[in-house]
Amino acid sequence: MQLIDGKALANKIQEQVAQEVDDLKSKHNIVPGLAVILVGDDPASHAYVRMKSKACERVGFYSITHNMPDSINQEEIIGTIEMINANPRIDGILVQLPLPKHIDTDAILDAIDPNKDVDGFHPCNVGRMVTGLDAFVPCTPLGVMKMFEEYNINLQGKDVCVVGASNIVGKPMASLLLNANATVDVTHIYTKDLKEHTSKADIVIVGAGVPKLIKADMIKEGAIVIDIGINRLEDGSLVGDVDFENVAPKCSYITPVPGGVGPMTIAMLLSNTLDSAKKRVSK
């Protein structure tokens, strides 16, 4: 069993991004800029946004966070997005999800300039990704693909089971796998017999948000298991969606939680924002 070290890979990518930021600054006087919109006071969302801002600082980006109260209305958020769309110092816009219930998330994502949509959630980028065109790709599934690349895991013809079909993780993950010629099986909360699907797969990728959902008897010997879940238990500990202790001995490769996919999500956000900033050079 080999651990896939997301933290080490994310650090390597951050160093590469920081180097490219230095070059962009010295050769073109361009500083990549990221704007984050955070609505409400969900502690987990605040923690994620803090981590994203710190990462921006580490690689030399310009970053601003718009903290908005829960009581804000949709038009005010869209007004702020339009202002950021027009700001030439900003290359990437990220609206931290989930948004409060009274806000229409689709209307908010639709307001983001697709050329600054570094989260890849705008329908324009989703469509481009599905058809295999150049697009901003959502950071978590993109991070998983980078892990496969780093560990020379070939996806062509592999049976891959994706557990969870969210717009942020499961659906884009399935598209990227399909584009890499894997055979993809997407399961979700209405799937009749989850084990029936996971136990046949060469690779199982789990983003369901259910602590220790995947048990040892649901995984085939020698399978690769990627755990996207981050769940905080009542005792304060962090666990994934996989029962790591019992599943790991059966795997050829597995990601830990923490230190697996989580750091890769942030590294990909930096990478997408850098790519967006580089397009300023040719303008």
Ligand code: GUN
């Ligand atoms: N909420 C959970 N994951 C994400 C993410 O990758 N991007 C944003 N914007 N919100 C999230």
